[in-house]
Amino acid sequence: MRRRVLLLVAAIAALLLLAFLVPLAVLVRTVAEDRAVATATAEAQSLVPLVATSDRESLRLAVEQVDGVAVFLPDGTVLGTADRTPLVELGTRGVSASADVPGGREIVTAVRDRTGAGGAVRAFVPDAELTRGVAHSWLILAGLGVALLVVGLVLGDRLARSFVRGATDLAQVSDRLARGDLAARADPAAPGELGSVARALNGLAERISELLREERESVADVAHRVRTPLTALKLEAESLRDPAEAGRIEAAVEGVERAVTGAIAQARQRGTDTGHADAAVVVGERVAFWAVLAEDTDRAVTVDLAPGPLPVALGRTDLAALVDALLGNVFAHTPDGTAFAVRLRATGSGAELEVADAGPGLPDTAVLRRGVSGAGSTGLGLDIVRRSAERSGGALHLEHRGGLRAVVTLGAP
Incomplete structure (x- = not known):
């Protein structure tokens, strides 16, 4: 944009300078010619009275004092140095004239x-x-033209900078808003329409902040309401006679309570910091939790976890929710007795978590969309996994190889 503005300013300035300087240069040349011709004509006419009043010797002395002038007398005598030209012949017949000749201009009186x-x-x-003085005048005019062109380009560059600065500021603010920095604001004092766009963008950011604030409060309220039935369920679990069964249910309830607490904390977060956690520890804990249910449903579990520490750019709560979503899908969408495997590997840019089962797989790829499920569930599990992975700088990949193989890449903090 800046280059285009400069090209436009240069083109307009060049056209204006040509329209101004070319006629002025022609005028300078014409004035120089007229001045030289007028001087020569005056010198020639100063000898006219002497031809009729002075003797030949006095006329000869007068002619010698004037450069470039010659007198042709009626008897054929020539005073001065000059050839007899056709224009001189006309002059002897009483016709005064001037004409351009090779090397200059001839004036006959x-x-x-x-x-x-x-x-x-x-x-x-x-x-x-x-042409005396014309070249010098043209050089002055050319210098003046170049100076005016430079001044125009400098002014145009400052104008272009203001436009580019405003557009760049809008792009940077839009990029910051896209990354979740809702405190970003554009400069409403930008020139022209850019200022209007900046004010509209600031209004949009304010509205987005309000909507997200309302959504956070709504999610926090809903999550808070879940605590009451969880507390009741925990009390019921404590009343069970089987200590092992009571401990298992209490652990499950505590896990759900931690998830609810994490949801409330995340809903009230105003920044975009995702935190970090040790993937080896978190994945190991969640696999151990689900291993009890796998044993009850006759599922063979293959576990291959890389030794820690293995830090990833995802908070502990979010990482636990991601693992629970993947393992929960195995139990929810495959029949009892279906084997599955959990593998965690370190990569150069973080970690890779793989959960593979020998079940029927997904009905189609539409279940990756939020709220879509192929088995009557809420359809949020895989979407939670995908969004959590992307928030850490990774991704979710699904493959059908005699079952479902979910591979989650997690970025390093």
């Missing part, structure tokens, strides 16, 4: 001597006299 016989006074102006 008709005269009469004492007897009334016709003669002529010839003045010659060389080309050097006709």
